[in-house]
Amino acid sequence: MSWRFLRDLLSGVNKYSTGIGRMWVAVVFIFRLLVYVVAAENIWKYEHDEFECNIKQPGCENVCFDHFFPVSHIRLWALQLIMVSTPSLLVVFHVAYRENREKHHNQKLYKNPGEIDGGLLYTYLISLILKTGFEIVFLVLFYKLYNGFKVPRLVKCDIRPCPGTVDCYISKPTEKMIFLCFLVATSCLCIVLNLSEMSYLIFKYSIKCYWKRHIKKRQ
Amino acid sequence: MDWGALHTILGGVNKHSTSIGKIWLTVLFIFRIMILVVAAERVWGDEQDDFICNTLQPGCKNVCYDHFFPISHIRLWALQLIFVSTPALLVAMHVAYRRHEKKRQFRKGDQKCEYKDIEEIRKQRFHIEGSLWWTYTSSIFFRLVFEAVFMYAFYFMYDGFRMPRLMKCSAWPCPNTVDCFVSRPTEKTVFTIFMIAVSSICILLNVAELCYLLTKFFLRRSKKAGNPKHHPNHENKEETKQNEMNELISDSCQNTVIGFSS
Numbered sequence: 268m269s270w271r272f273l274r275d276l277l278s279g280v281n282k283y284s285t286g287i288g289r290m291w292v293a294v295v296f297i298f299r300l301l302v303y304v305v306a307a308e309n310i311w312k313y314e315h316d317e318f319e320c321n322i323k324q325p326g327c328e329n330v331c332f333d334h335f336f337p338v339s340h341i342r343l344w345a346l347q348l349i350m351v352s353t354p355s356l357l358v359v360f361h362v363a364y365r366e367n368r369e370k371h372h373n374q375k376l377y378k379n380p381g382e383i384d385g386g387l388l389y390t391y392l393i394s395l396i397l398k399t400g401f402e403i404v405f406l407v408l409f410y411k412l413y414n415g416f417k418v419p420r421l422v423k424c425d426i427r428p429c430p431g432t433v434d435c436y437i438s439k440p441t442e443k444m445i446f447l448c449f450l451v452a453t454s455c456l457c458i459v460l461n462l463s464e465m466s467y468l469i470f471k472y473s474i475k476c477y478w479k480r481h482i483k484k485r486q
Numbered sequence: 487m488d489w490g491a492l493h494t495i496l497g498g499v500n501k502h503s504t505s506i507g508k509i510w511l512t513v514l515f516i517f518r519i520m521i522l523v524v525a526a527e528r529v530w531g532d533e534q535d536d537f538i539c540n541t542l543q544p545g546c547k548n549v550c551y552d553h554f555f556p557i558s559h560i561r562l563w564a565l566q567l568i569f570v571s572t573p574a575l576l577v578a579m580h581v582a583y584r585r586h587e588k589k590r591q592f593r594k595g596d597q598k599c600e601y602k603d604i605e606e607i608r609k610q611r612f613h614i615e616g617s618l619w620w621t622y623t624s625s626i627f628f629r630l631v632f633e634a635v636f637m638y639a640f641y642f643m644y645d646g647f648r649m650p651r652l653m654k655c656s657a658w659p660c661p662n663t664v665d666c667f668v669s670r671p672t673e674k675t676v677f678t679i680f681m682i683a684v685s686s687i688c689i690l691l692n693v694a695e696l697c698y699l700l701t702k703f704f705l706r707r708s709k710k711a712g713n714p715k716h717h718p719n720h721e722n723k724e725e726t727k728q729n730e731m732n733e734l735i736s737d738s739c740q741n742t743v744i745g746f747s748s
Contacts, residue, residue: 274491297572304488306564317534321544420549436545441556
């Protein structure tokens with residue numbers, strides 16, 4: 268099980284997406300997943316080993332690292348990628364349900380099971396709302412857990428068994444901050460894409476409904 | 487998700503590129519991405535572990551390393567390669583949009599649609615003309631901009647392209663000016679120069695492609711203005727034949743890349 272699984276899953280979703288949805292998939296694949304795998308993972312690889320405190324007291328480094336990094340940035344990033352990608356599965360399941368229904372009744376019930384109309388439209392909108400929600404939740408979590416998106420060079424720690432206030436140094440803080448900013452920027456871009464897609468779909472189907480009613484009235 | 491996946495995504499664009507574009511893609515995958523993955527990553531692999539400062543003061547090494555390497559060469563190259571590859575997706579999206587429109591026309595049973603079946607639409611190669619020309623040219627322009635920006639960022643951040651053996655650091659908590667030694671400076675300099683040289687070649691290829699497209703555009707315009715009765719079929723057949731030959735050449739190069747990436 269690796270990121271390839273998520274990639275294959277999302278490639279399947281692409282078939283039933285709008286143009287903006289496909290742009291979203293491209294942004295997630297290239298600017299988030301690919302950057303995570305080829306660059307970001309290596310920066311945080313030895314973060315615990317390279318975290319150094321100005322003290323020889325055994326256990327002090329461990330306790331301070333745990334206090335300042337309850338969940339590592341990189342793990343939070345990975346969780347965010349997974350949570351943000353999975354609402355798209357709702358659409359895949361709905362389309363599969365439609366196709367199964369057609370098979371079961373042995374007749375064509377839908378013009379095109381993958382077309383975004385009727386119940387599938389609501390499923391699609393719900394998946395967009397969930398995606399946007401997860402993005403915002405994770406951004407807020409990042410902000411609250413780490414007091415902003417800055418990574419300081421030095422943190423002061425006074426938790427037992429550290430004897431007093433001890434200076435602890437984080438490795439590669441500037442590089443980590445650059446990639447965190449990159450993460451935030453791509454998350455915001457994805458939020459904008461999701462909101463645009465929602466507006467587009469709501470607008471498109473409102474116009475469709477309006478025209479249908481207009482034609483009915485005329486008749 | 488890795489560089490092989492990017493190769494799969496961009497491979498589709500290759501069909502609709504010019505010959506220079508195909509050469510650019512081959513250079514990108516063989517001389518930049520492959521070199522990054524099989525060689526450069528190993529050279530920079532132990533960069534912080536083997537960065538040694540002449541002091542026992544805890545934290546001094548971390549702070550000095552962060553001061554001299556705000557972002558590692560390897561990560562900067564990875565970002566550069568990602569940003570430089572992505573404008574090609576604009577072309578891929580435009581082609582996908584055109585195919586979608588043609589399929590819609592075909593399904594509606596439009597008389598104007600000249601295709602026999604959906605498979606023919608899927609396999610069809612679009613010529614770089616009309617709106618696709620503008621998309622293609624914009625993608626080359628963005629590629630050039632990204633290459634130039636990253637080369638400048640490199641030069642600015644590391645004061646040139648040389649990796650020094652020794653750096654003097656006096657950032658707190660280092661007690662005074664401390665000597666810090668970089669691991670494998672010569673090997674890193676060699677690879678940095680190599681990557682810069684290949685970036686420059688890619689810039690030249692992009693400039694050449696841009697000039698070629700602009701020349702073609704103006705020639706076509708002057709032909710249309712001077713000779714309204716030209717025969718498109720004959721021109722298209724010659725172009726198609728040339729494109730097929732170019733594809734055979736580039737496909738045989740790229741098959742070796744696929745082997746390495748997987």
